[in-house]
C-alpha cells in the first residue's frame with residue numbers, strides 16, 4: 001500500500017514544529033499547512049488520506065473546514081485537535097462529521113493510532129468509489145499462477161462457483177497462501193464482476209467502528225452521527241464482499257452478521273427499517289475455526305452457515321513446481337519495479353526453492369525473490385543469492401537484530417517486530433503468539449511500522 005498522505009493544519013507554527021518532530025519517524029507523508037484556505041486549495045489538486053486540523057483558527061474554524069470539505073464532496077476522514085477539552089466543541093465537531101476528536105497537548109501515540117484508523121476507514125470509503133477499471137484484467141485466472149494438481153482443482157471449483165452468485169464461500173488456508181487473491185479472482189471472473197467488490201479486514205477496526213462500517217448507521221444513533229450513513233454491505237449490494245480475518249469479529253457482531261447472512265437484510269445501527277441487501281459473501285480466515293468454535297470464540301451456528309462451501313487454499317509446499325512458476329512471475333514484477341533484466345533462476349536456485357518448506361507461503365516467496373532481486377547483478381539468480389530463513393532455530397537477539405544507540409522505544413519496537421515477523425516468515429499467528437499480543441494488536445503494530453505485507 002502506498003504511504004499515506006496526511007495534511008496537518010494549525011495556525012500555530014510552534015505546534016507544527018512539534019508535530020513535525022513527533023511524526024518524524026512515521027511511515028506517513030505529512031504536509032503542513034498554517035492556513036485553512038491553502039489546505040482547501042491543495043485538496044482540490046490531490047487527495048490526502050487524512051486531514052488533521054486544529055479547531056480554533058482565526059480565519060476559519062475546524063468545523064467550518066469540515067463543512068467546506070464536504071462541499072468539495074471529498075470523503076476523507078478529518079481528525080480535529082483542540083486546546084479546549086470542551087465537551088460541546090467535541091459534540092459539534094463529531095456532528096459536523098469529524099472522524100475523531102483529540103485534545104491538546106497532543107499525545108503522539110494517540111494521534112498515530114487515530115491516523116492509522118482514519119487511513120483504514122478512508123481507504124475503505126474510497127475503495128467503494130474507485131473499483132472497476134483495470135481490476136478485471138488484473139484478477140483473471142491468469143493471475144492465479146500454478147499448474148499443480150491442488151491449484152488446478154481449486155481453479156475448477158472456483159469456475160463452478162462463480163456462476164452461483166448466492167453461494168456463501170469460506171476461504172481457508174495458512175497465512176500468505178493467496179486467500180485475498182482468490183477472493184478477487186472469484187469476483188472478477190463471475191457474472192457480477194462489474195458490480196462492487198469490497199474487502200474489509202475484521203481485525204483492522206475496533207468492534208463498534210467495524211459494526212458501523214459494515215451496517216451503517218442512522219442519524220442520532222450515537223452522538224456523532226449527524227447524518228445517516230450507508231454501511232459497506234449496503235454499498236456493495238449486488239456485488240461481492242470479502243470479510244477477511246472473520247474470527248476477529250466479536251460475538252455480538254457475529255450474531256448480527258449471522259442474521260444478515262440468513263435473512264439477507266440489514267438494519268443500520270440505531271435504525272428500525274430492514275433493508276434488503278443482495279450480496280455474494282466471502283469470508284476468509286487462517287485460524288483454526290474448529291478450535292475457535294470449541295473454545296467459544298466463534299459461534300458454531302455462524303461457522304456452519306459460512307462453511308457451506310469452503311475452499312482450502314493449499315500451502316505452497318504442497319504445490320511442487322508452482323514455486324518456480326510463481327517465483328518467475330515475481331522476477332518479472334521486480335524487473336519492472338527495480339528496472340532490472342533478470343531472466344530467471346539457475347538450476348541450483350530452483351533446487352533451493354523447491355526444497356524449502358515455505359511456512360510463510362507465497363508471501364514469503366515474494367519477499368525472498370524481492371531480496372534476491374535487489375542484489376541481483378547477473379542474468380540468472382543463483383542459489384547462493386537466495387537467502388532463506390530457517391524458522392526451526394529459536395530466535396535470539398543475535399539473529400541480526402542490531403540496536404544502535406539513541407533509538408527511541410518506538411523504533412526499537414518497530415525493529416524487533418520486523419525481525420520477529422522475518423523469523424517466522426510472516427506467519428502472523430506464530431508472530432502474535434511469540435510477542436504475546438492479539439492478532440488485532442499485531443495488525444495495528446504492523447500498520448504503525450509500515451509492515452503490512
Ligand SMILES: Nc1ncnc2c1ncn2[C@@H]1O[C@H](COP(=O)(O)OP(=O)(O)OP(=O)(O)O)[C@@H](O)[C@H]1O
Nearest residue numbers: 143144145174175176177178179180181286362363
Ligand atoms: N498463485 C499465486 N500467483 C501469484 N501470486 C500469488 C499467488 N498466490 C498468492 N500470491 C501473492 O502472494 C501474496 C500473498 O497473498 P494473499 O495476501 O492473498 O495471502 P492471504 O492468504 O490472504 O494471507 P493472510 O492470511 O496473511 O491474509 C500477494 O502478494 C498475492 O498477490
Ligand SMILES: [Mg+2]
Nearest residue numbers: 179180244284
Ligand atoms: Mg489475506
